[in-house]
Structure formats: C-alpha cells, structure tokens
Amino acid sequence: MSSAQLEIQLIAALVAMACAIPGTFLVLRKMAMISDAISHSILPGLVFGFFITQDLNSPLLILLAAVTGVLTVIFVEFIQKTGLVKEDTAIGLVFPALFSIGVILIAKNANDVHLDIDAVLLGELAFAPFDRLMFGETDLGPKSVWVIGTILIISLSLLLLFFKELKLSTFDKGLAATLGFSPIVLHYGLMTVSSITVVGAFDAVGAVLVVALIIAPPATAYLLTNNLKKMLVLSCFFGIFSAIAGYWLANYLDASIAGSMTSVLGVLFLLVYLFAPKQGIFSVYFKEKQQRKEVSLLVFLLHLQNHQDPKERHVNHLQEHINWQKVQAKTVLDLATKNNLIQIDANNLVSLTEKGREFTDEALKYITTNKETAIEDLKKRFFLFRG
Amino acid sequence: MNKKNYAIQVDDLTVAYDYKPVLWDIDLKIPEGVLMAIVGPNGAGKSTLIKAILGIIKPIAGSVKVFGKPYKKQVDKVAYVPQKGSVDWDFPTTALDVVMMGTYGSLGWIKRPGQKEKKAALEALEKVGMLSFQDRQISQLSGGQQQRIFLARALVQNAAIYLMDEPFQGVDATTEKAIINILKELKSDGKTLIVVHHDLQTVPEYFDWVTFLNVKGIASGPVKDIFNDDNLTKTYGINYKVAVNQ
Numbered sequence: 001m002s003s004a005q006l007e008i009q010l011i012a013a014l015v016a017m018a019c020a021i022p023g024t025f026l027v028l029r030k031m032a033m034i035s036d037a038i039s040h041s042i043l044p045g046l047v048f049g050f051f052i053t054q055d056l057n058s059p060l061l062i063l064l065a066a067v068t069g070v071l072t073v074i075f076v077e078f079i080q081k082t083g084l085v086k087e088d089t090a091i092g093l094v095f096p097a098l099f100s101i102g103v104i105l106i107a108k109n110a111n112d113v114h115l116d117i118d119a120v121l122l123g124e125l126a127f128a129p130f131d132r133l134m135f136g137e138t139d140l141g142p143k144s145v146w147v148i149g150t151i152l153i154i155s156l157s158l159l160l161l162f163f164k165e166l167k168l169s170t171f172d173k174g175l176a177a178t179l180g181f182s183p184i185v186l187h188y189g190l191m192t193v194s195s196i197t198v199v200g201a202f203d204a205v206g207a208v209l210v211v212a213l214i215i216a217p218p219a220t221a222y223l224l225t226n227n228l229k230k231m232l233v234l235s236c237f238f239g240i241f242s243a244i245a246g247y248w249l250a251n252y253l254d255a256s257i258a259g260s261m262t263s264v265l266g267v268l269f270l271l272v273y274l275f276a277p278k279q280g281i282f283s284v285y286f287k288e289k290q291q292r293k294e295v296s297l298l299v300f301l302l303h304l305q306n307h308q309d310p311k312e313r314h315v316n317h318l319q320e321h322i323n324w325q326k327v328q329a330k331t332v333l334d335l336a337t338k339n340n341l342i343q344i345d346a347n348n349l350v351s352l353t354e355k356g357r358e359f360t361d362e363a364l365k366y367i368t369t370n371k372e373t374a375i376e377d378l379k380k381r382f383f384l385f386r387g
Numbered sequence: 388m389n390k391k392n393y394a395i396q397v398d399d400l401t402v403a404y405d406y407k408p409v410l411w412d413i414d415l416k417i418p419e420g421v422l423m424a425i426v427g428p429n430g431a432g433k434s435t436l437i438k439a440i441l442g443i444i445k446p447i448a449g450s451v452k453v454f455g456k457p458y459k460k461q462v463d464k465v466a467y468v469p470q471k472g473s474v475d476w477d478f479p480t481t482a483l484d485v486v487m488m489g490t491y492g493s494l495g496w497i498k499r500p501g502q503k504e505k506k507a508a509l510e511a512l513e514k515v516g517m518l519s520f521q522d523r524q525i526s527q528l529s530g531g532q533q534q535r536i537f538l539a540r541a542l543v544q545n546a547a548i549y550l551m552d553e554p555f556q557g558v559d560a561t562t563e564k565a566i567i568n569i570l571k572e573l574k575s576d577g578k579t580l581i582v583v584h585h586d587l588q589t590v591p592e593y594f595d596w597v598t599f600l601n602v603k604g605i606a607s608g609p610v611k612d613i614f615n616d617d618n619l620t621k622t623y624g625i626n627y628k629v630a631v632n633q
Contacts, residue, residue, distance in 0.1 A: 030475075163499075181491070226479045
C-alpha cells in the first residue's frame with residue numbers, strides 16, 4: 001500500500017467518523033434530511049469564503065460556509081413556522097435556492113479554480129493527498145487530514161462534554177427546557193457542528209455523498225441497539241468500515257471512491273435491515289411464525305384441558321375437530337410432545353402431562369386476568385409470550 | 388415568603404398561538420400543599436397553562452411566580468410530567484436512564500450523573516413499582532408502565548411542586564390507582580401537585596382543589612366548595628353532563 005493510498009483511507013475514515021457523530025442525533029431527532037439541505041446550501045458560503053480568503057482550506061472559509069448552513073436551518077424553520085407549508089416542503093424550497101446561487105457564482109467568477117460543480121457534488125478524495133500542509137520545508141501531511149481531524153476533535157470533545165444535555169434535549173425537549181438546559185442553544189449547537197462537519201467532509205466526498213455518511217451509519221446502528229452510546233460507537237464503526245471497504249472496492253472496480261463508499265453503506269444497511277437479530281425483517285418473520293405456532297399450541301392444550309371424553313382426545317379427532325391441516329396438527333403435536341406438555345398412549349389418545357396442565361393453567365390465568373406479573377413469570381419459564 | 392404561601396401565583400396571563408389567544412387573562416392562586424385538578428373541555432388551554440407556568444411557552448402578557456419568585460429562579464423546585472405522547476418511545480434508552488434524566492437539573496451543565504443519582508433513580512423506580520423493569524428498553528413498556536417511568540422521573544427531582552399533564556391518559560385501572568396513591572403520598576409530604584385531568588367523575592375522590600378552565604379562568608378553589616353544577620355548566624356549556632358520562 002502506498003502512502004497516498006493510506007492517506008486517502010485515513011481521510012475517508014476521519015470524514016466518516018466526523019459525520020456519524022452529529023448524524024446520530026440528527027437521525028434520532030428525525031431531522032436527517034436537514035443534512036441534505038445543509039450540504040447543498042453551504043455552496044454560496046463556500047464561494048463567498050473563497051472570494052475573501054482565496055484558499056479552499058482556510059478556517060474562515062469553513063466558518064463562513066457553516067454560517068450558511070445554520071442560516072439554511074433558520075430559513076427552513078421560519079418558512080415552516082408560518083404554517084403555510086410543511087417541513088419537507090420548506091427544506092425543498094430553501095436549499096435549491098441557495099445552491100443555485102452558489103452554482104451561478106461559480107460559473108460567473110470562479111471558473112478557473114478547483115471549485116467546480118463535479119467536485120462539489122462528488123468530491124475529490126483521490127486528489128486529497130496532493131494538497132499538502134507545509135511548515136517551512138517540512139511536510140505535515142495532507143491538508144484534509146488536518147481540517148477534518150480538527151473538526152472531528154471538536155465534535156468529539158463537544159459530544160463528551162454535552163452528551164447528557166444532547167441526550168435529554170433529543171429525547172424530551174420539554175423536560176430539557178424546564179430543567180434549565182435550553183433546547184434552542186443545544187439545537188443550534190448541533191446545527192453548527194453539523195454544518196462545520198458537512199463543510200469539512202464535503203471537500204472529500206461531495207455534497208450528495210456526505211448525506212449518506214451522515215444518515216446511513218446511524219440508521220444502521222439504530223436497528224442493532226437500544227443504547228445511545230452503543231449507537232454512537234456502532235455508527236462510527238459502520239462509517240469507518242464502509243470508508244475503508246469502499247476505498248478498496250473503488251480500487252478494484254476503478255470507480256469513484258465516494259460512490260463506492262456509499263454503495264458499501266447501502267449494502268451494509270440492507271444486510272442489517274434483513275438480518276438484524278431483533279428488528280430485522282427475517283427475525284421478525286420467524287418470530288411471528290413461531291408465535292402463531294405457539295398460539296395454536298395453546299389452543300390445543302386448552303382443548304385437551306376442557307375435554308375429558310376419550311372421543312374428544314383422539315389424535316385423528318383432534319385434527320378434524322380443531323379444523324387444522326394435517327401438517328399444522330403434526331407440528332403442534334410434535335411441539336407439545338417435545339416440551340413434555342402432552343403424552344400420547346397406545347390407543348392414540350392424547351392427555352396433558354403435569355407440566356402441560358401447569359402451563360395451561362398459567363396461560364389461562366394470564367389470558368383471563370391480563371396481569372403483567374403473570375406474564376413476567378410465564379416469560380421466564382416458558383417460551384410462549386416471549387417478546 | 389410573603390404573607391400567604393402561594394406555591395404558584397399567576398397574574399393576568401395571556402397566551403396566544405399566532406395571535407389567537409388560547410388563554411385569556413388568567414389569574415390563579417394555588418396554595419401550597421394542595422392536590423389540584425385542572426379541568427376543562429378540549430382546547431381549553433389546560434396543557435398550555437402548565438407549559439406557560441413552566442416557561443416552555445412564552446406568554447404575551449402577565450406573570451407567573453413560583454413561591455413568590457419568577458420560575459427561572461425556582462427551576463429546582465418544580466418537576467414536570469409531560470404527556471406521554473410528547474416523546475419518541477423508540478429512543479434508544481432504558482427505563483432507568485429515563486428516570487436518571489430527572490437528576491440532570493440538580494447536576495447542571497456538563498457534570499455527569501454518578502452513583503448517587505443512580506441510587507435516587509432506583510429508589511424512584513421502586514416507588515412506582517417498576518424496579519424489575521430498569522433495564523427494559525422503553526419501547527418495550529406498556530402505556531401504563533411508560534407513565535410510571537415519567538412519574539418516577541419527576542420523583543427523583545425531589546421538587547416542591549409537581550405539574551402533570553394528563554398522567555392518567557391511556558393507563559389501566561391498576562396504574563391509575565398506583566399513581567393516585569403516590570400523588571396522595573406526595574401531598575401528605577407537603578408537596579403541591581397540579582394535574583391536568585379529564586375524568587370529571589374522579590375529581591372529588593382524587594383531588595382536594597380544582598381549577599375550571601375554558602380559555603378564561605372560570606373558578607378555582609376547594610373541591611367541596613366549588614365542584615358543582617354551576618361551575619361545570621359555565622366551563623363545559625349546557626352539555627356538561629355528556630362530559631361527565633364519558
């Protein structure tokens with residue numbers, strides 16, 4: 001691996017991490033699409049910043065662009081507050097307007113510089129190692145590493161300092177306000193950090209793909225955990241993984257790095273969406289199937305308990321009587337036998353075992369009283385009713 | 388404290404959303420140590436009144452005093468139980484963690500909760516009968532359990548005044564009884580409780596103080612003196628009996 005390759009992966013990983021942190025809170029606040037608005041509307045800020053500083057990596061330029069990002073949020077909220085349009089419409093009104101101003105400004109005034117529309121939309125990660133930070137004669141590495149590294153350190157420090165406040169105001173704005181943690185300050189704080197991150201990341205991955213890095217890793221992590229800290233860690237992990245895997249995919253396909261990174265993110269989300277242990281599509285499907293089977297089992301056991309007459313308890317009769325298909329009847333019979341809930345004698349007569357009777361009583365008690373405590377006990381001892 | 392101990396004193400309070408008044412010139416004096424219901428029809432501004440007292444909504448006129456001072460200086464004396472539907476219960480967190488949030492006010496900015504806060508939260512969970520659910524993800528709780536978690540969160544704030552927005556909404560009978568017992572216990576400890584309430588039938592049984600509200604303040608005082616047909620009719624209009632039978 002050449003040092004340029006290593007540097008590209010380092011930049012990509014830093015960008016991914018920097019995006020995942022504010023992204024987690026944006027996703028939880030149901031504001032994910034505001035990142036799309038910010039990523040586009042910072043363009044005029046970047047162009048103005050460039051006119052003033054003549055340097056694409058100047059901190060002033062990043063700040064000016066971030067201000068445009070926060071202004072976008074303010075505009076969107078202002079339009080939304082009039083009550084004349086909904087939030088998504090407000091977002092759709094604001095950012096194309098600002099973005100188009102940026103596009104015109106570039107076309108009129110900055111045709112000969114590195115700011116071109118392709119770079120704005122898709123980024124130029126492959127060229128990042130060429131732009132180096134020099135201190136006298138010493139090479140300090142790619143400028144992007146310094147820029148995005150600084151942004152990452154700032155947002156990590158803010159996260160560590162204000163984790164409690166961010167969590168509270170994201171979960172319950174009202175309580176945050178009454179406890180003296182101004183939700184407005186936290187909201188605009190998060191928006192500022194998001195804007196700065198987008199500006200920093202945008203140079204590497206472009207306006208469209210930065211949105212994927214902000215939304216996809218937290219959305220994937222959200223399906224896997226019920227803990228905010230774990231969600232943050234997982235988001236960062238997914239971001240870094242897809243940054244590095246995406247780089248090698250691009251290398252192999254000889255395609256765009258940012259595009260490959262985003263594809264990896266998409267595949268990752270799809271896999272988790274399908275196979276997540278608790279909320280994944282497959283696990284939900286199997287859980288529902290299992291539950292259906294268990295409800296059938298319960299119906300069967302209740303029938304046995306209610307009928308002492310041997311005629312009612314014959315295997316064949318059960319199939320006809322409860323009106324089940326042969327296969328289903330067999331599955332239920334097998335399930336009950338396997339769990340020692342029933343016994344079948346030589347005449348093919350079915351009866352409840354001690355355990356079966358106990359189970360049926362408990363289940364019946366739960367169904368009739370609907371008490372939480374009864375079900376808690378059942379959950380521990382039997383597989384039925386489990387989550 | 389001034390001559391008479393009012394927990395909350397509201398003077399000439401007017402609140403408007405987009406210039407449409409939702410609360411008109413409310414005057415309200417809530418004595419310390421009462422268990423008070425705020426009743427009124429839908430859209431009467433009950434929740435708005437609570438939010439205005441808490442400063443979540445800015446009034447366009449009037450003032451609110453908590454123990455004789457502005458709310459901002461008394462933040463630690465007031466606990467708020469919002470409506471259950473006001474938060475996203477799919478948020479990745481546990482019951483214990485939500486209760487711990489009640490301690491954030493006394494911690495202030497930046498400082499993290501520690502063992503002391505955890506102990507307080509566990510005690511509150513025990514009080515509402517939810518100790519065994521402490522590690523449960525909040526979306527896995529029933530509506531009644533979620534309401535108890537909110538109550539426990541207010542308990543750890545150890546405040547002097549509790550403001551609750553429909554704590555009985557969508558809970559089962561057992562939870563309702565458990566909640567009212569805790570409210571009565573708090574009252575006997577000298578706390579002041581202000582509860583937005585919907586079920587007029589239970590007002591005399593649960594509360595000792597009541598405020599009738601319908602955009603304007605209709606009446607406020609002891610249940611035994613003012614909870615009568617006259618005030619109900621003034622608040623709910625001639626059809627108040629429909630409201631009672633709900």
